[in-house]
Amino acid sequence: MSPASDSAPIAHIDYLDGLNPDQRRAVEHGQDASAIPGPLLVIAGAGSGKTNTLAHRVAHLLVRGTDPRRILLMTFTRRAAAEMTRRAEAIAAKALGANAAALAGGLEWAGTFHGVGARLLREYAHTIGLDPAFTIHDRSDSADLMNLVRHEMGFSRTEKRFPAKATCLAIYSRTVNAKAGLDEIVVRYFPWCASWQEELQALFAAYVEAKQAQGVLDYDDLLLWWAQMMTVPELAADIGARFDHVLVDEYQDTNGLQASILLALKPEGSGLTVVGDDAQSIYSFRSADVRNILDFPGHFTPPARLVTLEQNYRSTRPILAAANAVIDLAEERFTKNLWSQRGSGDRPSIVCVRDETDQARFVVERILENRESGTLLKSQAVLFRASHHSGPLEVELTSRNIPFVKFGGLKFLEAAHIKDVLSVLRFAENPRDRIAGFRVLQLIPGIGPANASRILEDMASGVGTLPAEPPLRVSPEDWRPFVDLMGGLRAGRVAWPADLEEARRWYQPHLDRLYEDASVRMTDLVQLQQIATGYPSRERFLTELTLDPPQATSDLADAPMLDEDYLILSTIHSAKGQEWKSVFVLNTVDGCIPSDLGVGSKDETEEERRLLYVAMTRARDSLDLIVPQRFYTSGQSGRGDRHVYAGRTRFIPDTILEHFTMTAWPVAEETGGTNSPITKPIDIGERMRSMWAQR
Numbered sequence: 130m131s132p133a134s135d136s137a138p139i140a141h142i143d144y145l146d147g148l149n150p151d152q153r154r155a156v157e158h159g160q161d162a163s164a165i166p167g168p169l170l171v172i173a174g175a176g177s178g179k180t181n182t183l184a185h186r187v188a189h190l191l192v193r194g195t196d197p198r199r200i201l202l203m204t205f206t207r208r209a210a211a212e213m214t215r216r217a218e219a220i221a222a223k224a225l226g227a228n229a230a231a232l233a234g235g236l237e238w239a240g241t242f243h244g245v246g247a248r249l250l251r252e253y254a255h256t257i258g259l260d261p262a263f264t265i266h267d268r269s270d271s272a273d274l275m276n277l278v279r280h281e282m283g284f285s286r287t288e289k290r291f292p293a294k295a296t297c298l299a300i301y302s303r304t305v306n307a308k309a310g311l312d313e314i315v316v317r318y319f320p321w322c323a324s325w326q327e328e329l330q331a332l333f334a335a336y337v338e339a340k341q342a343q344g345v346l347d348y349d350d351l352l353l354w355w356a357q358m359m360t361v362p363e364l365a366a367d368i369g370a371r372f373d374h375v376l377v378d379e380y381q382d383t384n385g386l387q388a389s390i391l392l393a394l395k396p397e398g399s400g401l402t403v404v405g406d407d408a409q410s411i412y413s414f415r416s417a418d419v420r421n422i423l424d425f426p427g428h429f430t431p432p433a434r435l436v437t438l439e440q441n442y443r444s445t446r447p448i449l450a451a452a453n454a455v456i457d458l459a460e461e462r463f464t465k466n467l468w469s470q471r472g473s474g475d476r477p478s479i480v481c482v483r484d485e486t487d488q489a490r491f492v493v494e495r496i497l498e499n500r501e502s503g504t505l506l507k508s509q510a511v512l513f514r515a516s517h518h519s520g521p522l523e524v525e526l527t528s529r530n531i532p533f534v535k536f537g538g539l540k541f542l543e544a545a546h547i548k549d550v551l552s553v554l555r556f557a558e559n560p561r562d563r564i565a566g567f568r569v570l571q572l573i574p575g576i577g578p579a580n581a582s583r584i585l586e587d588m589a590s591g592v593g594t595l596p597a598e599p600p601l602r603v604s605p606e607d608w609r610p611f612v613d614l615m616g617g618l619r620a621g622r623v624a625w626p627a628d629l630e631e632a633r634r635w636y637q638p639h640l641d642r643l644y645e646d647a648s649v650r651m652t653d654l655v656q657l658q659q660i661a662t663g664y665p666s667r668e669r670f671l672t673e674l675t676l677d678p679p680q681a682t683s684d685l686a687d688a689p690m691l692d693e694d695y696l697i698l699s700t701i702h703s704a705k706g707q708e709w710k711s712v713f714v715l716n717t718v719d720g721c722i723p724s725d726l727g728v729g730s731k732d733e734t735e736e737e738r739r740l741l742y743v744a745m746t747r748a749r750d751s752l753d754l755i756v757p758q759r760f761y762t763s764g765q766s767g768r769g770d771r772h773v774y775a776g777r778t779r780f781i782p783d784t785i786l787e788h789f790t791m792t793a794w795p796v797a798e799e800t801g802g803t804n805s806p807i808t809k810p811i812d813i814g815e816r817m818r819s820m821w822a823q824r
């Protein structure tokens with residue numbers, strides 16, 4: 130098998146016409162070979178058409194006759210998978226015309242690593258000793274179970290404070306995802322927990338046992354179990370043989386486990402395509418390892434073919450030049466400098482403002498000006514490092530009646546009433562799931578933690594069903610409807626999604642009793658029901674909602690709301706893969722980017738630099754980086770105007786300032802000061818220094 134020659138003349142194929150030569154090389158990789166092609170790594174710089182290229186590659190495979198069911202496509206979010214599928218199928222359908230019926234059934238193996246893992250584990254459950262009805266714990270459920278085990282082992286009563294449940298879970302998760310030893314992870318990332326290593330080891334062993342006894346898997350398990358399954362040669366061969374092509378998007382944000390799964394699926398790399406940009410690797414806190422992408426070619430003999438996409442279609446030249454200057458200061462990377470044909474435009478601005486209140490006022494003013502001159506709110510985005518950075522802006526937007534949607538940080542599924550109803554369904558799906566059962570039982574008047582524990586223990590050691598007679602201190606009127614509901618849900622008395630309606634009806638009186646704002650919460654539950662209609666079964670609903678919860682208020686909105694115009698607020702992490710005409714970055718100061726928490730090690734600092742790069746490369750035409758000069762410190766009442774001064778981010782040192790325009794806001798007249806016609810600050814400091822310059 131010989132890979133397509135890079136110099137081969139490009140044949141005319143209509144649907145590939147819009148691609149540039151590099152994109153086309155990636156799309157057509159291996160098409161001349163009679164066998165499945167060898168591995169391909171596409172390094173796609175920001176805005177270079179990664180999504181476009183991957184969608185065309187999948188479409189091209191379909192057009193050339195690959196069975197869609199034999200394509201495994203893994204993306205970072207389920208939403209990205211859906212979008213990629215839609216685009217690939219549309220391109221292929223257009224190319225195939227009347228023959229497009231062959232696509233029916235579609236790309237059924239498109240999803241996230243976790244989602245695909247969950248599906249394979251259910252299919253192979255019997256072979257690997259797993260209950261196929263396992264339920265999946267989200268992070269907060271996992272932390273609750275960790276806490277329960279921690280408590281049962283007596284660690285919560287130790288004299289010296291044992292690490293909190295969230296820390297325990299973070300240590301556990303890092304260790305398994307990075308495929309590293311506990312000692313290594315503790316010493317490197319959690320040195321203050323070093324004296325607890327033995328206890329942590331015992332805790333994690335008990336946590337794993339508890340999960341198995343209850344038939345639950347946490348997020349990490351979906352990868353861990355899958356990776357373990359792939360170490361059995363017969364299973365690895367069987368699963369690998371189901372797919373001719375395995376394509377992975379955003380490869381820079383995969384972790385060691387994901388890489389090992391991929392290599393086990395396709396040890397020779399045949400049919401393997403991974404796409405990513407090492408300069409945009411920003412998820413190491415989830416154990417993503419930029420080395421995965423850097424080391425990918427060398428896993429194979431001969432090494433994977435490398436195609437690099439460097440033409441940026443998104444940003445104007447000055448924006449790209451500034452972003453290039455920022456990432457140029459980074460250490461190791463594949464990506465060379467991106468270039469753009471998108472004419473000239475303004476250089477990005479660094480806007481100094483007094484504080485966060487002025488920052489919010491500045492942003493709102495500019496956004497409204499942009500709207501006046503024809504840029505929809507939807508084409509503008511405000512990005513920030515941490516969800517809480519947008520607080521003052523949200524206040525300003527609300528008071529001025531400007532609609533906005535916030536990505537990242539919305540905790541719809543963590544709201545108590547949503548969790549209550551989902552727990553009812555989960556408990557029905559898997560009566561061994563103690564965390565779900567513990568939550569649901571305590572909704573019933575008269576049942577507290579001790580009573581709930583006892584009922585669950587009796588269930589675990591007995592027949593596995595709820596007792597028909599009410600437990601002590603519980604009235605039959607409260608108990609019987611619950612037993613009846615659970616029995617019905619277990620037996621599948623009504624079809625999905627009507628069982629969610631049943632659960633909600635049972636929950637209604639409890640909601641009214643437990644919450645003052647029951648009617649507001651009810652609206653959320655109605656929304657949950659609406660979301661449910663999009664899933665084929667209860668199991669798929671629970672699995673996918675847990676794995677890829679709605680990210681933003683817009684994910685939950687009704688269709689009419691989506692037609693309206695609204696501003697986008699987003700954490701930089703959640704802005705990944707998106708683009709807007711006009712982008713504002715809040716708090717471009719040291720302490721925010723890089724975050725105080727992100728400057729422990731050189732690797733962490735490098736990742737913060739990439740975060741700024743990701744933020745900057747989201748902009749098409751205009752980019753404002755805002756630098757508040759001072760921040761009010763909270764929690765210090767009675768001392769008046771307490772604040773700290775902040776400096777411009779270290780990632781934009783003086784040496785690259787030539788790529789930016791420096792401005793200040795408000796200009797003097799707006800502060801009620803002088804009526805100076807000067808709108809840009811004069812560098813008096815420079816004049817002072819030049820007085821002493823050697824001549």
Ligand SMILES: Nc1ncnc2c1ncn2[C@@H]1O[C@H](COP(=O)(O)OP(=O)(O)OP(=O)(O)O)[C@@H](O)[C@H]1O
Pocket residue numbers: 147148149152173174175176177178179180181182406409441442443705706707746
């Ligand atoms: N061959 C092409 N010709 C014209 N425009 C293109 C081409 N390829 C991609 N584009 C446009 O470039 C922009 C960026 O594409 P896309 O979102 O696929 O980039 P990306 O590589 O995924 O970016 P990032 O990694 O920064 O999120 C889009 O507006 C897309 O329509």
